[in-house]
Amino acid sequence: MAQSQGAVSAVAGRKAKIARQVVLPFRKSLEISLQNIRVRFFRSMITVASLVLAVAFLSFTLAGADVAAGLVRSGDPSLRAALAEAGYDVPPLAAPGLSPGDEAGRLGASPKERWIVILSLLVCTVGIVNAQLMAVTERFREIGTMKCLGALDRFILRLFLLEAGMQGLAGSLIGALGGITVALAAGLVRFGAAAVGQASAADLGRTLGLSIAVGAGLSLLGVVYPAVVAARMRPVEAMRSQE
């Protein structure tokens, strides 16, 4: 069966046809990447650790702002006072021209906090590039072997991107949930259960979504260079390494 296939394709050996004859179905690539993550679970955890932390920090900051915004929006003067006491940049009395909603909006935009978050995300991206370069280097031989078995450059690229995407999604989900949980717990301790109840679920949902998107995006960004290096490698070079 396979022999007759081989004979047929040998006869019809035109370039266009050949391009379609070496394939890696998407489902199979997904399967292989999942398996890679599962088998190298500990290694994957290390790769995503910095991402989890950075995303947790991002979502912690955003969720903290969400909680504070909820407090301001509630219009309760005692909560306002508690907020000002906790170091938030709110005057004890609501400014006359400003609605609670506007004020709440301003709370999330503390430039200092934003700057620290951006910095932490930057450091995290460098960390991911570093971790992924290591991970790719460890797998040079495997990449070379796959190429000897007929893998095209884009199969390798796709496998690495898929893996990084999944790691990014899982890592940022964990990080975002962790960050939000800690932010809510902190709010609970500082302002009490009633106050945390004021935080809008939509705001928190947006925070979760944004954190995950940023995390997954950074993970993909971090793997592009290592994956391109891996995919372009000629089989002999790949096999020669690690010997």
Next chain:
Amino acid sequence: MAEAHNIVRVAGVAKTFTMGTQVVTALRGVDLTIRAGEYLSIMGPSGSGKSTLFNMIGGLDKPSSGKVFIDEVDIAQLDAYELAWLRNRKIGYIFQTFNLIQVMTALENVTLPMTFAGASQDEAVEKGLELLGLVGLRERHAHKPQELSGGQQQRVAIARSLANTPAIILADEPTGNLDLTTGEEIITLLKRLSAERGVTVISATHDYKMLNVSDRVVWIRDGRIDKIEERDQLNISVGAIGTREE
């Protein structure tokens, strides 16, 4: 398969590497014709250029000058897709270090080239099990490479090399990492497969056990072909294996 046609033709192949400022010549013009279905050994001490020649024939590396033809097609003219196709369907590779993919089971290793070739999962699994059976490892199909001995790993690698019924099997020091008995088993297996399936086996080796099964032996020395011996010439000298190391 027809014995008549030349499956591999190497014409004036030379290869130089630049290592820092030094230029190292690995091959200095090799001409060689390999017939379909034959079992050919490329013998020579390490550093003689046999692995380089092996890489050239397998399309894993490009010669500095000269040409390599597979089925009379110059492989330097092939684009990335055609080269991948060649590696996938036409050639099966076996390496000294086995090079199984560590995260995959024996069966998955064998079915991977079939997946690349577009076989369905069921087809691939069925043929994969059959091939593992052929090398005597059907029961161990669910094991990972680390759970297999060196000889078993090499047998999985042989099964994998046969996945898409290639015309050529290229083996680079297939017994280099194996003990004497296991090495012999692997050689016998390769010989049997070559005889039963009519596959052309080309192996680069310095294992003298290979001499017994080879149809032809090409001796490489300093990047040149020293001599080519046919099977009948070999039989006379095989008795004195120990004395052959010059």
